Amino acid sequence: MVKAQHLPNQTPSILPLKLQGACVKRRGHTLIGPVDLTLGRDGFTIILGPNGAGKTTLLRLMHGLERPSAGRLDWNVPEVQARAHQAYVFQHPTLMRRTVVDNVAYPLVIHGAPRALARARATEALAQVGLSEHVTQRASALSGGERQKLALARALIRRPEILFLDEPCASLDGAATRDIEAILNRAHANGTRIVMITHDLGQARRLARDVLFIYKGRLHEAAPADTFFDGPATAEAQAFLNGDILL
Amino acid sequence: MTDIWEGLVQAVLLIITLDADLLEISARSLYVTVTATLIAAAIGLPLGGWLAVYRFRARRGVIAVLNALMGLPPVVVGLIVYLLLSRSGPLGVLGLLFTPTAMIIAQVIILTPLIASIAHQALRELWAEYHDLLISLNTTRRQRIVTLLWDARRALLTAALAGFGRGIGEVGAIMIVGGNIDQATRVLTTAIALETGKGNFALALGLGFVLIAIAIGVNLAIHFASRTEVSSRW
Numbered sequence: 001m002v003k004a005q006h007l008p009n010q011t012p013s014i015l016p017l018k019l020q021g022a023c024v025k026r027r028g029h030t031l032i033g034p035v036d037l038t039l040g041r042d043g044f045t046i047i048l049g050p051n052g053a054g055k056t057t058l059l060r061l062m063h064g065l066e067r068p069s070a071g072r073l074d075w076n077v078p079e080v081q082a083r084a085h086q087a088y089v090f091q092h093p094t095l096m097r098r099t100v101v102d103n104v105a106y107p108l109v110i111h112g113a114p115r116a117l118a119r120a121r122a123t124e125a126l127a128q129v130g131l132s133e134h135v136t137q138r139a140s141a142l143s144g145g146e147r148q149k150l151a152l153a154r155a156l157i158r159r160p161e162i163l164f165l166d167e168p169c170a171s172l173d174g175a176a177t178r179d180i181e182a183i184l185n186r187a188h189a190n191g192t193r194i195v196m197i198t199h200d201l202g203q204a205r206r207l208a209r210d211v212l213f214i215y216k217g218r219l220h221e222a223a224p225a226d227t228f229f230d231g232p233a234t235a236e237a238q239a240f241l242n243g244d245i246l247l
Numbered sequence: 248m249t250d251i252w253e254g255l256v257q258a259v260l261l262i263i264t265l266d267a268d269l270l271e272i273s274a275r276s277l278y279v280t281v282t283a284t285l286i287a288a289a290i291g292l293p294l295g296g297w298l299a300v301y302r303f304r305a306r307r308g309v310i311a312v313l314n315a316l317m318g319l320p321p322v323v324v325g326l327i328v329y330l331l332l333s334r335s336g337p338l339g340v341l342g343l344l345f346t347p348t349a350m351i352i353a354q355v356i357i358l359t360p361l362i363a364s365i366a367h368q369a370l371r372e373l374w375a376e377y378h379d380l381l382i383s384l385n386t387t388r389r390q391r392i393v394t395l396l397w398d399a400r401r402a403l404l405t406a407a408l409a410g411f412g413r414g415i416g417e418v419g420a421i422m423i424v425g426g427n428i429d430q431a432t433r434v435l436t437t438a439i440a441l442e443t444g445k446g447n448f449a450l451a452l453g454l455g456f457v458l459i460a461i462a463i464g465v466n467l468a469i470h471f472a473s474r475t476e477v478s479s480r481w
Contacts, residue, residue, distance in 0.1 A: 065379055083385045094380040097373075097398040110390050 014075045014082040014161050015041040015193060017062060021071030024057050031057045032217040034071055039162075044188050045195045046204045046225070048237075049214035050246045055197045056091075056166055058214060062195065063088045063164045084111075087160035091167045093151035095139040100131060103139045104154045111158070125153040129183055145176025152183050156192070163187060165196040169203060181207060201241065205229060213237045215246065254452020258460075261453050269454070273461060276434040279347050279421070280414040283354030284362075288407045291359045295366025295406075296392035299374045310367065316360035321353075325420030328353045332424065345426040350434070353420040358410040365406035370395045373402075404473055408466055415462050435461070 016038050023033030032054035039045065039062070047055045060066040061073065063086055075082035096103050104122035109115060123135055129149040134142060139150060148168050155163055165184070169177040177200075184207065188194050198204050204211065208225035215236045221228060232238045239246055261269045298310055330336050332344040332352075343349045373395050381391050396403065418436035425432035427441060435458040442451035 063383065065382060086383075088379075088383040090379065094377060096377070096380075096394075106394075107384050110384065110386055110394075 012077060013041055014077050014085045015039060016076060017162075018074045019062070019068075019071065020074075022061060022068045022073050023070040024054075024061055024066050025069040030217055032061070032214070033068075035061075035219045037212070037219060037222060039193070039195065041193065043193055044184075044207055044209040045212060046208035046210075047195065047197045047212045047214060048199075048201075048204055048240065050240065053214040054217040055214050057217075058212075058219075059088075059164050059166055059195065059197055084158075085161040087155035087158070087163050089148070089151045089155050089163070089165040089168050091170055093147045095142075095147060095150070098139060099135070100137050100139050100142065100150055101126065101135045103150055104157055107154060107158050122153070122157060125157050126150075128186075129153045130179060145172050145179065148172065148176070148180060149183070152180065156183075156187055159190075160192060162193040162195065165194065167197050167199065169198065169200065177203065213240065215240075250448045250452060253449040255456060257449045257453030258456035261457065269457065271430070272433055272435055272438050272454075273457060275347065275432075276415060276436070276458070277461065277465075279350045279434060280354065280411060280417075283351045283358055283414050284407055284411045286351070286355045287358035287362050287410055288403075290355075291362030291410070292366050292396055292403055292406070293392065294359075294363040295368075295403075296370050296395050298363075298367045299370035299395060300388055300391050310364075313360050313364050313367070317364050319357055319360065320419070321357055321417050322419035322423065324356050325353055325423030328356065328420065328424045344424065345428060345432055347425070347432060349424040350421040350432060353424045354414045354417060357417060357420060358414050361413055362406045362410040365409055366399075366403055369399050369402035369406065373399045401473065404469065408469060411465060412462060415458065415465075 018039075019035050019037040021034040021036060023035070024031045025033075035058065047058065049055050057066060061068060064079070064083060065088070096106060098106070101119055101122045104125055105113075105115070105118035108118035108121060113121070123132075126132055126135055129152055131142075131146060131149055131153065134146065139147070142150060152168070168184075169180050172180065181203065184194060184196070196207070198207075205225070208228075210222070210224050211228040212219060213221040213228065213232070213234070213236075220234045221232060221237050223233065228237070229241065232241060236246060260266075294313075298306065298313070328349060329344065331338045332341065332349050333339055334344075343352070374391075377391075377395065377398075381394065386394070416436060418440055421432075421434060422437050422440065425434070425437065427433050427437040433441075435454055439451045439454045439458070442448075442454065
């Protein structure tokens with residue numbers, strides 16, 4: 001298959017991602033950090049923690065939407081190159097004021113794909129997430145679950161090496177959550193490294209290969225999923241798993 | 248009340264009889280204002296997008312100045328353009344004074360801040376909505392501005408129409424730089440001013456009604472052509 005110019009070059013890998021003493025501060029207040037962490041080439045990482053713990057800030061920091069106030073964040077390649085191989089799905093998907101297919105085709109178009117080719121690929125991507133019937137609709141006409149599927153199709157269309165997701169299933173019903181999880185498992189099976197925030201412990205157990213537990217802006221625990229769920233190392237993580245209220 | 252009624256009758260008569268003077272003046276009014284609006288939009292819309300996306304030290308000051316320039320007195324603009332284009336002025340060699348081109352230049356100066364300011368308001372809100380997504384998608388600043396302009400095109404059409412509305416009704420600047428010369432630079436507004444000065448109120452009102460009809464007609468035509476209302480629920 002001929003390599004398309006609008007798709008990022010796959011070699012060398014942008015991973016691992018290393019955070020060393022990374023902090024995010026705002027107006028003198030530390031939101032997260034210092035965080036030391038390495039994300040390897042393969043994995044399905046779930047980030048857990050109570051509200052306000054700093055999960056979203058950590059995810060945004062890794063993706064480059066936040067700058068480290070202190071410490072380092074290093075990809076395996078220069079940052080400019082690494083950015084082209086990442087994608088991010090927001091908790092509340094941002095829908096562009098376009099049709100469904102043009103929303104999904106957008107990342108290809110801005111990276112140089114001819115519009116017709118981009119639309120053809122976007123139509124295929126929409127079929128894979130079950131939105132074939134909505135291709136020519138306005139994106140704003142979609143339901144909550146469909147919007148999140150659109151956001152996923154848009155994020156995956158350039159075959160990112162790593163995909164960040166901020167509670168993609170929050171406020172979705174069971175059927176939509178199952179569909180989203182199936183899409184994520186398929187993307188992971190196709191080689192996409194996934195890092196995802198969720199509040200749903202059941203979902204975390206279903207999807208996680210490894211877990212990061214964040215509390216009060218600090219990384220309290222980074223462990224394989226089985227180890228974490230069977231016997232967390234910290235009292236805070238145990239309390240969180242027990243459903244206790246962490247203040 | 249009688250004058251208004253007579254003006255209405257006069258307007259209908261002018262239109263029904265396809266009065267040659269009226270057609271010529273109306274065509275010139277449209278030519279000057281549509282051209283000025285297109286040029287002002289070509290400058291003002293990207294400027295609004297640039298101000299929405301770029302962060303620089305003097306940005307707030309530039310926006311404040313732009314907003315203040317929306318209230319630029321047309322007579323002052325006319326005077327400045329007159330001095331620039333007059334025979335002894337720096338651009339006098341171009342010989343543009345008392346031509347439709349001079350009128351277009353004056354209107355571009357008046358309309359550009361208005362269009363840029365309205366565009367900036369609309370694009371600033373859309374940029375707040377798109378900010379994280381467009382950064383995440385690794386877009387260049389130019390791509391961000393182009394994307395905002397495209398996705399806000401209906402709101403921007405309103406900005407351009409506001410510019411057209413101000414331009415078609417403008418009299419002070421074009422009177423000074425155009426000179427209200429018959430068969431050369433006379434437009435509807437300057438003709439109304441002339442007829443009013445002569446005490447010919449019915450004709451002045453008739454021209455006024457034609458002016459209003461053109462302004463409403465152009466707005467409605469663009470409104471329906473762009474399906475603003477139908478597709479507004481994005």
